[in-house]
Amino acid sequence: MSGEKILVIDDSPEILTLFSECLRAEGYEVDTSVDGSTGIEMIEKKAYDLILTDMKMPSIDGMKVLEFALNHSPESICIILTGYGTVKNAVEAIKAGAFDYLTKPVKMDEILVSLKRALDYRNLKMENLNLKNQLKKKYRFENIIGDHERIQKVFEIVEKVADTDSTILILGDSGTGKELIAKAIHYNSYRRDRPFVPVNCAAIPSELLESELFGHEKGAFTNAIRTRIGRFELANGGTVFLDEIGDMNPLLQSKLLRVLQERQFERVGAVKTIKTDIRIIAATHQDLKVAVAQKKFREDLYYRLNVIPIRIPPLRERKSDIPLLVHHFLEHFNRSKKKRIRAFSDEAMEALVRYDWPGNVRELENTVERVVILVDHDLIAAQDLPEKFHLLPEPEPAQVLEIPEEGISLDTAVNEFERNLILQALVKTGWVKNKAARLLNLNRTTLIEKIKRQNLQRPDN
Ligand SMILES: Nc1ncnc2c1ncn2[C@@H]1O[C@H](COP(=O)(O)OP(=O)(O)OP(=O)(O)O)[C@@H](O)[C@H]1O
Ligand SMILES: [Mg+2]
Incomplete structure (x- = not known):
């Protein structure tokens, strides 16, 4: 310029x-x-x-x-x-x-x-x-990046529902930004000055989860030395974020249903009913409909939670956002790590866009952080990226092999052809075997057998 x-x-x-x-x-x-x-x-x-x-x-x-x-x-x-x-x-x-x-x-x-x-x-x-x-102005949600039509739909819903009391169910694979969206909803609601209380239902053993959520009275069980206030009470006036709701056990599911219907509950071991004014946002990476069909998840609770479902697409389905996110995290980590890396080279960016991101935005964020820490020059080259991004040599174009005079080993040729296709499918899907199997129209166990037989190993990253 x-x-x-x-x-x-x-x-x-x-x-x-x-x-x-x-x-x-x-x-x-x-x-x-x-x-x-x-x-x-x-x-x-x-x-x-x-x-x-x-x-x-x-x-x-x-x-x-x-x-x-x-x-x-x-x-x-x-x-x-x-x-x-x-x-x-x-x-x-x-x-x-x-x-x-x-x-x-x-x-x-x-x-x-x-x-x-x-x-x-x-x-x-x-x-x-x-x-x-621009993004800030448009969505008012600072630091949530995404231009793709499908993520913009998410932003639209978020904007519409933020300032209401509706229960929200956020669905999305690991690392797609479920907690980020939950927070955006809370901080753009009238409850923003009250607490946002996250509870990870998968991380807390179910026998503890009940008293974690509802609190308990002194003496309610062996280790209940003193009365404890639960998260539903702590969050009064604010939002409770129930992460990994699909992992909640059936007993707690029915207690939660009551909280959703009546906004009241009792501490464990108590008779007094406590009223609470909370909004509930739940999230899961599981398909709750399947869990309902398998009788692992209560149907009535599912419908209570599913008032407003927000489905966050995986990163591989909105690849055009990858460069935006990379710039965003580069800027962020330059600042926090006091580095001055200018950009990713075109080849490096291409490799990042080509990759399938099974760990979604979190994996991308970690990748950029790692590169910013390790690299000292100002333009990040493709070689600076972890191994999993490195391009495989272009696959040989399918050749019509001519059988030479001395003959050919059909087994070896077919074997090589197979190896090449499997490797491509694995790289394309970030070594997620279910997906690679789908690409190859194989079932997963067959693919795993073939990987073993071909002695293919995922490069370290
Ligand atoms: N659209 C986005 N813009 C900027 N950062 C994002 C975006 N989506 C996710 N992130 C970042 O990616 C990381 C993972 O997001 P988050 O923890 O919200 O994902 P999650 O869906 O809750 O993952 P998990 O299922 O593994 O708990 C966070 O550091 C978050 O800030
Ligand atoms: Mg999360």
């Missing part, structure tokens, strides 16, 4: 002339200032993309200009110009928030490279910011 606005501040008129001539020749729009205080006034009046300031200047020095720019013009990127022997100050400036420093005497070609890099970084940052602001 040319026409970017650059401000150069330096107390040497020769340097200013040199810079403005060279930078204009490159297509930049250049303003100059011969002292720090005029420079600051100019920053106040005009939005610069890049500010290049000398460090040592009479009265107001480069450090002060930098401080001012960081506070008043955070969208500008700053570079410090410094003489030999004052590199220590330059390092201070970087710590304070300058993007880079350049040493005098100036070498114009080096400077142009550095400016270009700084502007690229800045533009990417602004793009991400704009993207985020």
Whole structure:
């Protein structure tokens, strides 16, 4: 992009002339200032993309200009110009928030490279910011990323139901964002200043879950040394998030049904009935209809919970969101890990988009975090990604084999052909054998046998 606005501040008129001539020749729009205080006034009046300031200047020095720019013009990127022997100050400036420093005497070609890099970084940052602001405005749900039609449908429902008291059932595979959506609903409801209380029904042993939810009276059972308030009571006025509801045992299911119908319950071992004002959001990765058919889940409870179902699609069914999410997490981890990784290369992004993400957004988030920690250069290449993303060599096009004079082993040829197809199916599905089997129209056990026979192993990741 040319026409970017650059401000150069330096107390040497020769340097200013040199810079403005060279930078204009490159297509930049250049303003100059011969002292720090005029420079600051100019920053106040005009939005610069890049500010290049000398460090040592009479009265107001480069450090002060930098401080001012960081506070008043955070969208500008700053570079410090410094003489030999004052590199220590330059390092201070970087710590304070300058993007880079350049040493005098100036070498114009080096400077142009550095400016270009700084502007690229800045533009990417602004793009991400704009993207985020747009989403924020549109859905009001900060940090929930997704542009795909199916996830937008989810946002629409969330927006409609947030500020009501309706019970909500969130359905989706592991890592698709069920808890994130539950929180978005709570924090966009009139209950937002009251507690959001999550309970993971699968993680708490069922004999403890009852007293966890309802509380207990002192002496209600052997270990009940004192009275305990349960989560339904703690959440009064707020929202209870019942995660993995499909794992709740039948006895508790009927007690929960009563809470949903009457908004009242008793602590374990108590006679007094407690009324509670809570909204319930439940979530599961299971197919509750199947659980109902198998008599593992109460049908009446299912209908009570299923007032407003929200189905979050798995990431592989909204692959166009992958780059958005990658940018989002890159920005996030750059900030939290104090790194400055600029982007993923096209090949790296392609590999990420091609992958099937059995662990959904959580797996993607973990992948980006890992890469940000391990990589020290500023553009992430495909080789920087864990092994599971590496491309298999392109499969050989199906060939019509000609039988050579000396003959051919049919078994070996067929075997190789089979091995190649199985490997492709496994890579395509992120080594989820059910899915790979479906792709190959095999049943799972047959596929597993073949994998064993072919001695195929998932690469470490
Ligand atoms: N659309 C999204 N935008 C940004 N981050 C997301 C999005 N969806 C999920 N995440 C992030 O992915 C991670 C997993 O999400 P969350 O814990 O809500 O998933 P889950 O469906 O509850 O998973 P599990 O079933 O394993 O409990 C979280 O760190 C969450 O912030
Ligand atoms: Mg969860």
